[in-house]
Amino acid sequence: MTTRRAKGETVGSIMKNEFLAVSDELTVEETIKHFRTASLEKVSKPSYIYVVDPRGYLVGVVQMRDLLSHSPNVHVRDIMLKNVVKVHAEMDQEEAVRYFIRHRFLALPVVNNEQKLVGIITADEMVDIAELEAEDDIAKIIGTGVDEITTHSIRRIVRLRLPWLAISILSGLACAFILGWFERDMKSVIALALFIPIVLGLSESTGMQSATIVVRNMALGRAALKDVRWLLQKEMVVGVIVGLICGMLVGGAATLWQAxxxxxxALAISMSISIILSGVVGSCLPFLFRFVRIDPALSSGPIVLATCDIITLLIYFKISAFFLSGS
Amino acid sequence: MTTRRAKGETVGSIMKNEFLAVSDELTVEETIKHFRTASLEKVSKPSYIYVVDPRGYLVGVVQMRDLLSHSPNVHVRDIMLKNVVKVHAEMDQEEAVRYFIRHRFLALPVVNNEQKLVGIITADEMVDIAELEAEDDIAKIIGTGVDEITTHSIRRIVRLRLPWLAISILSGLACAFILGWFERDMKSVIALALFIPIVLGLSESTGMQSATIVVRNMALGRAALKDVRWLLQKEMVVGVIVGLICGMLVGGAATLWQAxxxxxxALAISMSISIILSGVVGSCLPFLFRFVRIDPALSSGPIVLATCDIITLLIYFKISAFFLSGS
Structure with a gap:
């Protein structure tokens, strides 16, 4: 079993010192000599040789191949690649994952506030982190955390799940309270109560699916404000299609069964509307959470569920009251 | 925006030909010459130089550093590392991700059925795949797929979600049918209907949380049959704690509100029992699906939800009938 890293760390806390840096005043021959005599650890991850100026600023990068194919007396600053992609030590490791996915390098140099080269991060380390970050976003949505996947501590698991369950309890009590308003309707048409699970279930699924997609799009850096309109439109169209299909199927089944x-x-119309609205809720709330600087992954799950449940019950009973008041 | 890979592919379909392989009969000097004159692509991912015997079998690996620190006339076979970690071209890319996380190499050689070296896979490519595999498992559990995160096709999204929703509809109709058996109980104590959402909601959350944890443990290679007992025990203990807390809170609230x-x-007891059972259902079903060779991620979500819902309603109404028959 491998040890998994913690999440939410900065690049500075995961970077390594095992990199090779040479002065930009060295020649190719001197650089090769430096490479040959460097301690084993520094070259065991071969990748790149970084070039720094006298102040320690990162100014370029060369590869072994460039050194071997140039005359020994050339200066490295004349053959180095000057446009170095680098990351900041205080950058979140999740953002660093995006750099690796975008640029596909085997290693990236890390600089501090003064632009001085302080370490490297390597792609092999990022494989683990990439997986962890993706897992954690979605684990949070369903009300747990990535730690639970590997922990053996019951106490930790309970602590991860309880806040989410607390919101579920509050939302469930709110549902009970709302249902209390419609006690009389249910007493006269008890069949209304029979369909509570299905009406809620489909809204909840739709809301959670939308929220998960939006949260992951945010993590992938694809959810700028200009994308909100697109995500919303997409959810609306999907909601209309899915809502109509589910509404008609369930409405049809209820008509036949209950005659x-x-x-x-009432079921067909209220399910269609509430599925559409649940998709919209699921795709909007994560943006709202991000706007008020609450972790969208952490808050989306239980609050999307609570909102969808409450909206759905209100729609279901209001529309049913309209259709069934005469019956 | 980066293009994301498809998932579920084999190592063979994602590997690259840009690797350096030399014969084990070459000397260090000849190898360096080979390295220097190789096409740029082959060395742009520097990493390792692989050594093959006359039949093309992979027999060792050397790093640039080893070449530079040895006498030019030594044979590479005398300085190479012989115990090469390699992957098979037909291995699933998700399994290859595990190799990278376990061994932390920047690249791994790929061999075919005859153990011949046919390509390499590099860590920078695996960052993307690691993220994708983790996302996909959990996206499937909540009823969509990783494709939905980036697709722009409404048709594709609806197709991803409909099978899951179809099971939700069947399970919701089953719930309605079961509730039909208890129509008389609800008519006499309408408050029973008010608590349907909260009773179902907490069971569903618990079931989904357990299922997600088990599915990811399976993907991480941590869910052998010997782990089943541990996972089950863990879920039981967590279920007892969470179930008792939720049951007492909701039971207490209902007692005060409904006097x-x-x-x-009835609420306290039935919620405690159904939360414990839902945790067990969520942790067992993925094993059952794996046993019958159905993708546990794909099937766990809707079937765990359906099972938890049905069990919970039965427990809730049976226990309530016992407690309320005299009232």
Whole structure:
């Protein structure tokens, strides 16, 4: 078993010192000599040789191949690549993962506030982190954390799950309270109660699916404000299609089973509307959380579920009251 | 924006030909010459130089550093590392991710059925794949797929979500049917209907949390049959703690609000039992799916939800009937 890294760390805390840096005043021959005599650790991750100026600023990068194919007396500053992609020591490791995915380098140099070269991060380390970050976002949405995947501590698991369950309890009590308003409707048409699980279930699924997609798009850096409109439009269209299909199927089934076409119509219409709205809720709330600087992954799950449940119950009973008041 | 890879591919379909391989009969000097004159692409990912015997079998690996620190006339076979970690071209890319996380290499050689060196896979490519595999497992559990995160096709999204929603509809209709058995109980104590959402909601959360943890443990290669007992025990203990806390809170709230201590007791007991069972269902079903060779990630979500819902409703109404029959 491998040890997994913690998440949410900065590049500075995961970087390594095993890199090769040479002065930009060295020649190719001197650089090769430096490479040959450097301690084993520094070259065991071969990748790149970084070039720094007298102040320690990162000014370029060369590869072994460039050294071997140039005359020994050339200066490295004349053959180095000057446009170095680098990361900052205080950058979040998740952002560093994006750099690796975008640029596909085997290693990236790390600079501090003064632009001085202080370390490297290598792609092999990022494989683990990439997996961890993706897992954690979605683990949070369903109300746990990535730690739970590998921890053996019951106490830790309970602590990860309880805040989420606390919101579920509050939201469930709110649902009970709202259902209390419609006690009389349910007493007269008890069939209304039978369909509570299905009506809620489909709204919840839709809301969670949208929220997960938006949260991951945010992590992938694809959810700028200009994308909000697109994500919303997409959810609306998907919601209309899925809502109509589910509404008609369930409405049809209810009509046949309960021999009550008014109930069927109420179910079809309220499920269609609430599925559409749940998709919108699921795609908007993560943006709202990000705007108020709350972790969208952490808050989206339970709050999207609570919002979808409450909206759905209100729609279901209001529409049913309209259709069934005469029956 | 970067293009993301498809998932579920083999190592053979993602490997690259840009590697350096030399015959084991070459000397250090000849190898350096080979390195220097090789095409740029082959050395742009510097990493390792692989050594093959006359039949093309992979027999060793050397690093640039080893070449530069040895006498030019030594044979590479005398300085190479012989115990090469390699992957098979037909290995699933997700398994290759595990190799990178376990061994932390920048590149791994790929061999075919005849053990001949046919390509390499590099760590920078695996960052993307690691993220994708983790995302996909959990996206499937909540009823969509990793494709949805980046696709722009409404058709594709609807197709990803519909099978899951179809199972939700069937399970919701089953719930309605089961509730039908208890129509009389609800008519006499309508408060029973008010708590359907909260009772179902907490069971569903618990079931989904357990299933997600088990599915990711499977993907991480940590869910052998010997681990089943541990995972189950863990879920049982967590279920007992979480179930008792939630049951007492909701039971207490219901007692105060409805001024009905029998209802409160029924809620407390049935929620505790159904939360414990939901944790067990969530942790066992993925193993069952793996046993019958169905993708545990794909099937766990909707089937765990359906099972938890049905079990929970039965427990809730059976226990309530016992407590409220006299009231």
């Amino acid at each position: 009550n076409s008014n109930l069927g119509a | 009905n201590s029998n209802l409160g007791a």
